Amino acid sequence: MSELATMSCEACQVDAPKVSETELAELIRSIPDWHVEVRDGIMQLERVYKFKNFKLALAFTNRIGELAEAEFHHPGILTEWGKVTVTWWSHSIKGLHKNDFIMAAKTDLLLD
Template sequence: MPEILTQQTCIPCSGSMPPATPAEVAQLHQQLPEWAIIHAGAVPQLQRQYQFANFKQALAFTNSVGAIAESHNHHPALLTEWGKVTVTWWTHAINGLHRNDFIMAAKTDEVAQE
């Protein structure tokens, strides 16, 4: 049985750590089916868009995601617009995906359910 991603903690990631293997990405992605794996150039990233009734709710969500990102010292790209927020996770130090990105995506989903 896979570990529950929301119960895991990000580990400090340096540029010397390898990115997740394709098999690891596939296994972790199964736990986050609403997240898309996109590519910005050659860099794979996790991305999801959340819908809200207005800008105030979108901004509150952005701030909540920012707070969990800061507490884990792992930061996403956040695009806040009227009624929606696009969240993109990847590990800058390795220009790719790491287990940390999947952990943080799961924690982002948790924030959205609050």
């Protein structure tokens, strides 16, 4: 289990710093199944999870929703037949914050 998964998100304000290139390189090693996507100039973490059917994908989506509400940090989620794409980024700073890496690690734990 990633050490990140044991951490809690901190309140992220508009003026919170984005992760630096050095921090990004270090943090991404803790969540090797995730990759960085840049959309509209905004760095985001993304992972695609595969499932046997829509019912299992939807159940996973619901667990992500519960986690997001508990941490008050919300991802982009695309649920399809047999697949869930999860995208984490900090909307308030339009980029990546340590919270996004924490949430990615916590999302991985939902598979167990």
